[in-house]
Amino acid sequence: MKHFELSGSPNQISEHATHIYCPTLHGLNGRQADLAMVMPRLDNNRALFDTRTTEGGSYAGVLTCDPFGTADNFLRRLADHGYVGVSNWPSAILFQGHTKRMMASMPATPELEYAWLAGAQRHGFQSLAFFRSLEQGRAALSAGLQQLVLHPGLIPQTTGGPPDLLIASLRDLIEKLRHQVGDVDILLYEHVGLNEAVQATDVGADGAVTFIATP
Amino acid sequence: MTDQNNPFIFGAAVGxxxxxxxxxxxxxDFLLVLNAGRLRMRGASSLASYLPLRPANE
Incomplete structure (x- = not known):
């Protein structure tokens, strides 16, 4: 089982998990982390370089739809800084309805994020693509990405016993994507709203991504 | 710009x-200094002001 830890801390949290450093998550809790994409708190991509050179094969949580800068220079700097992988977090995957249409005009869309990650792969980076729906998962696969993270969505709360319907729908979604492309690793984002009632093994995922809050 | 004959005051958003x-x-009469204004001056959409591109309050 693969295990990643998503955090706003530049330091590796656990020795047993691959660290994803996303600076804009610093100080947020698990639910607020879902909204990091629409919190103009700092320059996330610039902050990735504020720390000492990264060691231990960390991933960078990248705002891939940054309208400024060029991907080539940015990716070169990431590599020089020691990052071995990139992930599309903060992400546009949770936008819906009017917000989704408005942000797409910028453009900030999951498809753009997957294209950016595919470009990073061509530069030698590993990639980890967050997605929330079957449509987004298929778009990520079509872009050539092979390591995906299923985000269960904005979950109000799961209480009162095992959420069987949710488990069944997540499992079904993962199986459909595996049916499309056999050689793919699909992980589960073990959202704080799930209260640990749904874990990667429950839905047949290849691993998990856990959010670690930092004060 | 305002006077007794003109009850309106005028402000402008600048970047x-x-x-x-x-x-x-x-x-x-007054200036509006917006996070979006800085980004618009650099050619980005106003919507970019939602994104973690810059600290909005600085």
């Missing part, structure tokens, strides 16, 4: 010092 000077010379 740089140059436009702030121009607005001042044009007689605006």
């Amino acid at each position: 740089s010092g140059l436009t702030a000077l121009a607005v001042d010379r044009a007689g605006a």
Whole structure:
């Protein structure tokens, strides 16, 4: 089982998990982390370089739809800084309805994020693509990405016993994507709203991504 | 710009010092300094001000 830890801390949290450093998550809790994409708190991509050179094969949580800068220079700097992988977090995957249409005009869309990650792969980076729906998962696969993270969505709360319907729908979604492309690793984002009632093994995922809050 | 015959006051959103000077010379009553203004001056959409691109309050 693969295990990643998503955090706003530049330091590796656990020795047993691959660290994803996303600076804009610093100080947020698990639910607020879902909204990091629409919190103009700092320059996330610039902050990735504020720390000492990264060691231990960390991933960078990248705002891939940054309208400024060029991907080539940015990716070169990431590599020089020691990052071995990139992930599309903060992400546009949770936008819906009017917000989704408005942000797409910028453009900030999951498809753009997957294209950016595919470009990073061509530069030698590993990639980890967050997605929330079957449509987004298929778009990520079509872009050539092979390591995906299923985000269960904005979950109000799961209480009162095992959420069987949710488990069944997540499992079904993962199986459909595996049916499309056999050689793919699909992980589960073990959202704080799930209260640990749904874990990667429950839905047949290849691993998990856990959010670690930092004060 | 405001006077007894004109009950309105006029403000302008600016994204740089140059436009702030121009607005001042044009007689605006106040300036609006917005996070979006800085990003618009650099060619991005106003919607970019939602994103973690810059600290909005600085």
